[in-house]
Amino acid sequence: MMKKQPKLTVVGAGPGDVELITLKAIKALENADVVLYDALVNPELLDYINPKAELIFVGKRRGCYRYQQEQINELIVARGFSHGHVVRLKGGDPFIFGRGAEEMQYAATYGLEVAVIPGISSSLAVPAYQNIPLTKRGSSESFWVITGTTKQHKLSNDVRLAAKSNATVVVLMGMGKLSEIVSLFKEEGKSELPVAIIQNGTTPEEKIGIGTVDTIEEVVSKNNLSNPAIIVLGEVVKHRQQLADVKQEVVLKSVV
Template sequence: MKLTLIGAGPGDPELITLKAVRALGEADVVMYDALVARELLDYCRPDALLVYVGKRKGAYSCTQEEINPLIVHYAQQYGHVVRLKGGDPFVFGRGYEEAEYARQHGLEVDLIPGISSSYAVPAMAGVPLTSRGVSESFWVVTGTTKDGELSNDLQLAAQSTATVVILMGIHQLPKIAGLFAGVGKADLPVAIIQNGTTLDERVVFGRVSDIVERVEQEGISNPAVIVVGEVVGLRANASATPFVGSQLRPSTISTNTSTRS
């Protein structure tokens, strides 16, 4: 009995590792999340069982408490389960919880990291997280804790000179903007990137003082990555468009998953 946790990357189906593709082709069962590109399911065996366990706001599928025992159930019944998760399983992906639960129930566990949206999405939109003379480091912070509150780390991040990347925070944007404004950073540049690395990508630039209004005007929603810092100004002031690669989403991998999901 085996569980393989796979990071599917930030959205573009071509941003997945060769090792992950090989594991998908070996799996008996693939349990996949909402933000996973459906084209990736083409790498699965024709006889593999594909199970959707996505969690999206306003659309119920499975809670984490339901997913954990399902992993064990399918491993006991079929053998090799792949858990296909967006981004990287160990970056706000609850991968550790699933791995530990599986180990405690006798499963062999393997991890195949994925490209995290925290840095890939800004990069493909032309926003560097560090740049010599502008930013020497960056924070990656969740926008909402398990209690529905802002992370205490965000207060510390806002007071630093580092770039701040906030995941799952679009619904907390007014509070986030207020926090940065409260430490004297109302003029700090901000980028909000929705559906990053895909054909549906949308980017809104602004400053802490006006980003909430801009996001409301554009109708930006999750999944979105928030980037706050002087590096955003490098992209916002540049004449170049985002990198050409970001305009080639998704890949041309053929799809035939309509009857399998």
């Protein structure tokens, strides 16, 4: 029997809704010999994996790491040479704060063939599911997507720069830094800027809190919002209510 070519395919699983994975990603799962998957991957997606493939959970939950990143890298290479096609299944898009690029680079240095299948990023899809566009004529001409916590476990300085702009600002993994984030926006005189925080976006457990820079911490406390969540700051947050108002007007007119 001919030995299989060692290969790594890094696959984006999307933000949570099982239907938001691509056809190309499903085909990769069907052809996998080994699948390493993360905690934020919808368990229903495991049903699409080649039944003969080895499944290995390598995610973290509540700060508990089953595998360190170095171990994951080594596991990818080892399974590539022993089994063949390794699929690294990651939540959202693996090239947006997902370490997909790091894993591919590591595997390539050991001679594995590498490929990536992009996923729908939660930074785009989660606000969209709540009718919050990241850009809208007259409200926002651009958007920033920023990690809330850097490698040094500090708030990214890009948040300070973004607070000075008129762009929509999306912060991932930022709930632990929420007080620092709102302080930066208050310094820029943006206390009344609309803010949305969406937890478990695109899943049945989705929760949302809407407020302003001035009130959002109270909203979080009242609604018991926590990670995994996305923070959206910008005038575009108003679109959600504007759309709801339009729908209500249509309903009232139809009744009359």
